[in-house]
Amino acid sequence: MPIKTAFKTEIEHVSILDEHGQFDAKLAEGLIPDDDLLALYRHMTVCRHLDEVAFKLQRSGRMGTYPQNMGQEATSLAAAYVLEKTDWLVPCYRENAGLFWRGVPMEYVLLHWMGDERGNAIPRELFCTPLAIPIGTQMLHAAGLAWAAKYRGEKQIACTFFGDGATSEGDFHEAMNFAANLDLPVVFLCQNNFWAISVPGKIQCSAPTLAQRGLAYGMHCVQCDGNDLFAVAKVVKEAAARAREQSRPTFIEAVTYRLGDHTTADDARRYRDQAEVDLWKARDPLIRLRGLLKEKKLWNDSKEAELLEFAEREVAGAVQRAEGIEAPATTEVFDHTFATLDPQILKQRETRRTSSLGQQSGRSASHAPAGGSH
């Protein structure tokens, strides 16, 4: 009996604007009009500046912790740009650019990292879920949101963002399996930045691409240059159409790199080679976009200087608004999980301390730490 081929496929890699300035105008056709391109570039620049300021806010004790987005701005931004305003954005925590494009005010994200949960109370009409800090939980939420939309007969889809490390989580596989087998309109957008904190991708996945993980679920999958606004826009646009028209999920691997530390509590110099970082600095999405705009005679140095001033003002305003809000009351940590508090939690709320950590119930409440520490 001859051995037949049971299945054969190829994984496409989409690149339209590369780091050398090579631009495939044909592939880019109809994707992003020049006016929008300018707006997207300006938006990314403001996000980059916010990143720098937020980092310093943490270092001077004005923010709890902060994960810099630097280098990954193009991925979430391109996705938010091509999706409908009513499609769900289900982020991880490195998607500032996409969230702000959708309309989430910058101070919300700042508040969140300052430990104020009100920063996570994103207005409903923006269709964004809160930042998901535990790795990989949000992919299931996206599958659920898409399922609900499908059940209600709405043309809404869900796009979820996660990193390479999250693809090692069980939740990822559950979400992929549900989405594929229930025909759910989900776009799984994996931002492969090569490092799950200090764990390199190559020891988390033995396959040559992360994209092919989608194959196992019978899902369309594709890889693209995640630092290429056009490439991401193209693949997300196609994935969104597939979701909306055929109610089929897509798995996208956007190849990118975080130029900063994992968070402000990390020091990436301890595990990454400077040569590798330098290589990716040259692939910065901002640099290549600026290059293209200059080539199109849409940009020059004076506009750049003006933009930087604008970014400083914008960010300073957001910081001022975030810091100007009255600090949350310590009781608030109890207020957003249960509709009715059970007696034990009620007691904790009143005494503002826990009785579950071996503390004596006779001790006076004044010994409890004062601030709402996150």
Added chain:
Amino acid sequence: MSVKQPSDKSHFILPDLGEGVHEAELIRWRVKPGEAVQEHQILAEMETDKALVEVPSPWAGTIRELHGKEGEILNVGKPLVSYEVGGGAASAATSAAAKPKAHAAGESEDAGTVVGTMSGTLTVSERFARRSEESNTATARKALATPAVRRIAKELGVDINRVAASGRGGRVTASDVQAAASAPATSARGHENGAALAPRSVVIPAERPPVDADGVSERIPFRGVRRKIAQALDLSVKTAVHFTVVEEADVTALLAKRNEYAKVLGRKLSLLPFAMFAVCRALRKHPELNAVVDDAAETILRKGVVNLGCAVDTEHGLMVPVVRDADRLAPVELADRVKALAEGCRSRTIAREELAGGTFTVSNVGSHGGMFATPIINYPEVAILGLGRSRERVLVKDGRFYAGTVLPMSLSCDHRVVDGAAGAAFLATVQSLLEAPETLLGS
């Protein structure tokens, strides 16, 4: 999370620079008293146990005073910098005198090094002496230094690979870099001189080092790995009642056997794996030494498994990785395990679990000289065997002289658990096994 800063902006309280960071080492000031700073301007570089970080000013103002010297550990929640309040820059000139001296950052490279339980018998001076020998002979190698120090070197425009190292294990410290930056020509020359020295020659400085009024030539901050070693040793010595018994084993025959092994394997083997192999056999016979003490529960836990700790000297300090189920391994396997663990320790890739759970420890105290020692028990274990440097000696047997090689052994036991006789009996068993390699290894 965030520390509350005074509303009058009179001083900046050092915040938690990471997540759950309680202290940080001041590496370098980037501002001076009297200097006007902008919001977000970098005040200082500090190293936490996780990262080297730049600390920016939370507001614009004029620096009145800097709290802390470079190289000092500062606590979160304490003032870092005081500012002039109400634009009073007038006193800036007077307070400029308070500028801290750019003092040696000391052992700053060690902040945050994770170490396991410590034991060992090397004194501080021995360790320092050995280090300088190593750093003098290491010439063309890539410099050992932390990212913090590398960064300082980069910023000062110093090629770190050309800096003479004075840190532990030949590491380049921040002060080395600063010294090299201020006198590049002399430091390079000094380095070459060091390289030219014969490895064994003893160099005694002709002059006294400069001293202060108390006769002190150097004040070395007692912290980092050194502090952690100290804490572990302190706990051991204050808890376990130490006694030491010493013995020599005639390893002439074992060395011949070892050379046979080496020939077959095509690589060198030290005596250490054979001694570990003998220790494992002897522990079967003397199980009272293969135990740990649970002082809180007042219980002695005699262990059925033999997890042999093996003291490894690394640039990060003394570490004791544990060879699990050592009694099930052949000498060659023991050698391989120790090599792998030691490499793990040196590259800091070792898992925490591999630094814990020992039931007995062997320490190669003689690798740099010395016959006998009084090893400190790797508490809560109850015994430790220190191996001295083996050497040729004139020996006597049956009334006749002969030349042979002896291995000095020093066994320390916790007298609360192990009696003198039991300790001596164990050591005698190890000795007999080492002296009869046929019995130990089979023919």
